[in-house]
Amino acid sequence: MEIHQPGVIRHQVYxxxxxxxxxxxxxxxxxxxxxxxxxxxxxxxxxxxxxLLTAGYVPNIRPNRIWWNYPPGVNLGRSDYQGVEALMDSLDEVWSS
Structure with a gap:
């Protein structure tokens, strides 16, 4: 586990x-x-x-359409590929055939 805290990065194994x-x-x-x-x-x-912290979260594209009715998640950002999963699946099938 990598934990970022102000002034230190901790590396731990559990x-x-x-x-x-x-x-x-x-x-x-x-x-x-x-x-x-x-x-x-x-x-x-x-x-x-x-x-200061050495890592932080920067949301990508907002709002996240999947979480439109979940206020804590709607502004967390979404993937660039959200909504094109079927296309990516088809491309994977063609590439691997």
Whole structure:
């Protein structure tokens, strides 16, 4: 998991199940994340040197037509490909035939 906070980016590994996040485990416990264990401070943090967030959400095209009746979601933006799924599916069939 990558967590962006003001001044720091945290990299964390959890051991859980498909339905629960589970327990936090050290980065060095896994072959895939062991190289990163030497790069972090305090077990999971990489300081950014600034007191601002290093990631943010920028909505694409608004409003989201799928969520027109759901106020918290209507302004989150929509995909460039919303509404052309059938065309993309047809193109995939032609390309893979």
């Amino acid at each position: 051991v859980g199940t498909p339905t629960t996040l589970g327990r936090l485990a050290p980065l060095g416990d896994f072959e895939e994340t062991e190289p990163f264990a030497a790069l972090v401070e305090d077990g999971d943090a990489i300081p950014t040197g600034i007191d």
